[in-house]
Amino acid sequence: MEAEREQELIDRFTLATFMEAARLYEEGVASAQAIDIAMRAGAGLPAGPLAWADQTGLDVVYQKLADLESRFGARFAPPASLSARVEHGQLGIKSGAGYFNY
Amino acid sequence: MYVKKVAVIGAGTMGADIAYTVAMANIPVVLRDVDEKALERAKSHIQKLLDGRVAKGRLSGPDAAQRMSQIVFSADASALKDVSVAIEAVPEKMALKQKVFQELDRLLPPLAILATNTSALSVTEMASVTSRPTRVAGMHFFYPAHMMKLVEIIAGEQTDKDVLDTLSRLSEEIRKIPVAVKECPGFVVNRVLTASMAEVMRFKVEYGYSAEEIDQTIVKHKVAPLGPFVLADALGLDIAWDVAETLQAAYGDRFDPGPELPALVAAHHLGVKTGQGFYPYSRS
Ligand SMILES: NC(=O)c1ccc[n+]([C@@H]2O[C@H](COP(=O)([O-])OP(=O)(O)OC[C@H]3O[C@@H](n4cnc5c(N)ncnc54)[C@H](O)[C@@H]3O)[C@@H](O)[C@H]2O)c1
Numbered sequence: 001m002e003a004e005r006e007q008e009l010i011d012r013f014t015l016a017t018f019m020e021a022a023r024l025y026e027e028g029v030a031s032a033q034a035i036d037i038a039m040r041a042g043a044g045l046p047a048g049p050l051a052w053a054d055q056t057g058l059d060v061v062y063q064k065l066a067d068l069e070s071r072f073g074a075r076f077a078p079p080a081s082l083s084a085r086v087e088h089g090q091l092g093i094k095s096g097a098g099y100f101n102y
Numbered sequence: 103m104y105v106k107k108v109a110v111i112g113a114g115t116m117g118a119d120i121a122y123t124v125a126m127a128n129i130p131v132v133l134r135d136v137d138e139k140a141l142e143r144a145k146s147h148i149q150k151l152l153d154g155r156v157a158k159g160r161l162s163g164p165d166a167a168q169r170m171s172q173i174v175f176s177a178d179a180s181a182l183k184d185v186s187v188a189i190e191a192v193p194e195k196m197a198l199k200q201k202v203f204q205e206l207d208r209l210l211p212p213l214a215i216l217a218t219n220t221s222a223l224s225v226t227e228m229a230s231v232t233s234r235p236t237r238v239a240g241m242h243f244f245y246p247a248h249m250m251k252l253v254e255i256i257a258g259e260q261t262d263k264d265v266l267d268t269l270s271r272l273s274e275e276i277r278k279i280p281v282a283v284k285e286c287p288g289f290v291v292n293r294v295l296t297a298s299m300a301e302v303m304r305f306k307v308e309y310g311y312s313a314e315e316i317d318q319t320i321v322k323h324k325v326a327p328l329g330p331f332v333l334a335d336a337l338g339l340d341i342a343w344d345v346a347e348t349l350q351a352a353y354g355d356r357f358d359p360g361p362e363l364p365a366l367v368a369a370h371h372l373g374v375k376t377g378q379g380f381y382p383y384s385r386s
Contacts, residue, residue, distance in 0.1 A: 039294055
């Protein structure tokens, strides 16, 4: 697979995972912690999707989503919980807070 | 609430493993099925799991026999009368589940908890046919239930908090990891997994890569332990398609996996269990 396609595949996989986790969080179906534990214990993911976003940097996640949204449409539109954190400078681990506190 | 005795209703793939897990924690359990053959299969499956632990030196012979003695295999409903928590694991059909819930409601003590292992059906709809909707909840185990640690504890619209607490504690007692989830199609794990699976299936059709190439790339980047195509084949493509359709109806086209999954299902290529899915499997 060409490098560019490989990156697209990994982005689409990880961000589709993150988007659904963020929707569950915003709908109040489960807490951020419960969602991450569920995906680790129930699907074997190496990191919970929300902790993954905090680690990647919420500004970076936001930018990737904005790019994917322009190519593939609304299913990648940055979720409100992400936009609000980025606006407040809560960018994940590197700024001490994101979906979780550090 | 103190859980004195558990019942597992349906001794199939999930029910047998759940009963084993409960018995391993030394909690008495009634494993009920309407089919004597299913009970016999469950008994030999559980015996094999226990023998495996003895062979590995993780359990003594007498302890294995003692765990087995915690399980009453029963085709007779009267064995259920002093049960504190029933976990229903009959086939995924609402009418059947409602029938089972009505029977449990009639037989079990008034404060007993009725839990369902459903993957996708509404807990609230099952609760609605009982006289105790506040004592009905979901307890969603993952396959294989004797190994997978997660249990999603699902609140229906009317479920009491103490019911959810009891089921969480029971999950921990049987060495599982409970997470609290409000009822919604797919709950947490299947909803997230199906969203990413559908995205990757669309990627495959757009660019024409092989399932193998995609799965290997995902595993190589360590973003998941298995690629989505290996996972779907193992789960059964009929089940994967069923879940995708349900979630697409509930949430929209982000759950549309594209044309390949339904085409394989229509051709009865259902994955590992039929010898062909996204990958071929030798059936020896
Ligand atoms: N198999 C999985 O991977 C998986 C994972 C999570 C949840 N689930 C859910 O668990 C439930 C059971 O699935 P399964 O794969 O174990 O099914 P299964 O077909 O292997 O077993 C179902 C058992 O229920 C018995 N049964 C039927 N009617 C009954 C009745 N009225 N009273 C008592 N027993 C009855 C059947 O004889 C059978 O032995 C379903 O709701 C399914 O969605 C399955």
